Amino acid sequence: MLAPGARPLRVLALALAALLTCGARRVRGGGASNILLIVTDDQDQILGGMTAMKKTKSLIGDAGVTFVNSFTVTPLCCPSRCSILTGRYPHNHLVSNNSLAGNCSSAAWQSRGESDAFPVFLSKGGYQTFFAGKYLNQYGKKEAGGGGHVPPGWDQWHALVGNSRYYNYTLSRNGVEEKHGDNYADDYLTDVIAERCLRFLDNRSPQRPFFLMLAPPAPHWPWTAAPQYRRRFAEVKAPRDGSFDEAGKDKHWLLRQAANPMTNSSLAFLDDAYRRRWQTLLSVDDLVEALVRKLDELKELNNTYVFFTSDNGYHTGQFSLPIGKRQLYEFDIRTPLLVRGPGVKANITIKAPVLNIDLAPTFLDIAGINESYANVDGQSFLPLMAPSLRNGSARPFFLVEHTGEGLPGGDPACPAIGPGLSQCFPDCVCEDSFNNTYACVRTLDGRHDMQYCEFADSESFVEVYDLSSDPHQLQNIVKKVDPAVLQTMNQRLIKLQSCQGAGCRDFAT
Structure with a gap:
């Protein structure tokens, strides 16, 4: 017999389970916040990538927080986006580059990575979810299951088949392929993304929170701006300061191939x-404005966290490299990150380093969902930007890793000049070169601002920079730095390269 007033054990268990998962499952009266994430493609932070986006800086940055030390853990589209989705370093989600062989939207990623991505947990937690734009570079290809594949966790799915384009593309609209042409009013992808998101907001259920992820193509090649x-x-013109058109002295073999000084044709190409x-980013600026206005109109703006970031940085002439990413230097690994939302004070700058693997745990933290936190390598930065909610601490160092997808004997995208080397200059666009593979530990703790990198190449090359005295990474000081410092950095790198979950957040070493 149960004592008077006692409840059956099954009822108690159900009540406890409800309490543990109530963060997002509660109806709007419970206060679950909405989340909007905008991820651009190849937008740099330190070469003026945000200069053209005055509305975005005003509506998000000035109304919230700007992270000046925001980094990608790998400077390449597909593995970076997989890190955003899973909260994991590439060595844990196993997507190494933009090719199917590198697991970009492969069957292995679909069976392993997508099931652990944060949208799955948000959906289980009661969130309405919406995606529009570029997903992964190989998404929708026949070998990757075609456009009929819709990753789990998404209620509305409007994903670009393949890599960034502005016209003449195919969308997977909830698993049905939809062809688009070159009519600006109907087909310009950035505007299509905005229009469909606005429609979703008008038709959503007001009783449940929502998560929106928008991934416009800008400012990725082919850089097709809206007519206006x-x-x-x-x-x-491309900025001429810092490392622009500097020779890759004492740098790894790929940078030593660059012609220096650059030719006039290369300089004209870069400026164009x-x-x-910048021109393509103006439409993204309009998208941000339209969405903020809609959220305000719906009286949801004050209950919505709005995140603006990019998958990786970019270079335009640094160390005489014409255009691209994939390099370990600040111009390729730093990304813009602006956030506004509940508990975030206006016009705040945060210097603590944050990573793109921190986005997933931050979203789960906002939603009050903790069930997958043990599976992520990142950490929530909600306490950094909303300290009134909870105290938090910043990481003192982190990993940046990249695996080259080029082929032995030269990259087929560019003329070969020797085994494993590709001549990409002056004007051709080189996708990558064989064994451009490295791992770096980046230290940024308020006392030290350093980078230590090891290359998996025939030279076993090492690059070390003290960015406090050399912010443009002009001088490789590997032969000058204290050997004890090198040993410490090497041990940190070894630890980070094999870390998983909580081990990636243990900074005791």
Whole structure:
């Protein structure tokens, strides 16, 4: 017999389970916050990548927090986006580059990575979920299951088949392939993404929180601006300061292939690319404005966290490299990150380093969902930007890793000049070169600002930079630094390269 007033054990268990998962399952009266994530493609932070986006800086950055030390853990689209989705370093989600052989949208990723991605947990927690734009570079390809594949966790799915384009593309609309042409009013992808998101907001259930992820193509090649913006920034040129057109002295073999000084044709190409990248971003700026206005109109703005970031940085002439990413240097690994939302004070700058693997645990933290936290390598930065909610601490060092996808004997995208080398200059766009594979430990703890990198190449090359005195990474000081410092950095790198979950957040070493 149960004592008077006692409840059956099954009822108690159900009540306890409800309490443990109530963060997002509660109806809106319970206060679950909405989340909007905007991820651009190849937008740098330190070469003026945000300069053109005045509305975004005003509506998100000035209304919230700007992270000035935001990094990707790998400077390449597909593995970086997989790190955003899973909260894991590439050595744990096992997507190494943009190819199917590198697990970009492969069957292995679909069976392993997608089931552990944060949208699955948000959906289980009661969130309405919406995706539009570029997902992964190989998504929708026949070998990757075609456009009929919709990853778990998404209620509405409008994903680009393949890599970034602005016109003449195919979308997977909830698993049905939809062809688009080259009519601006109907097909310009950035505007299509905005329009479909606005429609979703109008038709959503007001009783449940929502998560929106928008991934416009800008400012990725082919840099096709909307008609009204094609004449903008006519006098703008790629910045000539820092490491621009500097020789890759004492740097790894790939940088030593660059022709220096750059030719006039390369410089003209760079300036044109730089302007066109800014032009494409103006439509993203309009997208941000339209969504913030809609959230305000729906009286949801004050209950919505709005995140703006990019998958990786970019270079335009640094160390005489014409255009691209994939390098260990600050211009390729730093990304913009602006956030506004409940508990976030206006016009705040945060210097603590945050990573793209921190986005997933931050979303789960906002939603009050902890069931997958043990499976992520990142950590929530909600306490950093909303300290009134909970105290938090910043990491003193972290890992950056990249695996080259080029082929032995040269990259087929560029003329080969020797085993494993590709000649990419002056004007061709080189996707990658064989064994451009490295791992770095980046230290940024308030006292030290350093980077230590090891290459998996025939030279076993090492690069070390003290960014406090050399912010443009011009001088490789590996032969000058204290051997004890090198040993400490090497041990940290070894630990991080094999870390998993909580071990990636243990900074005792």
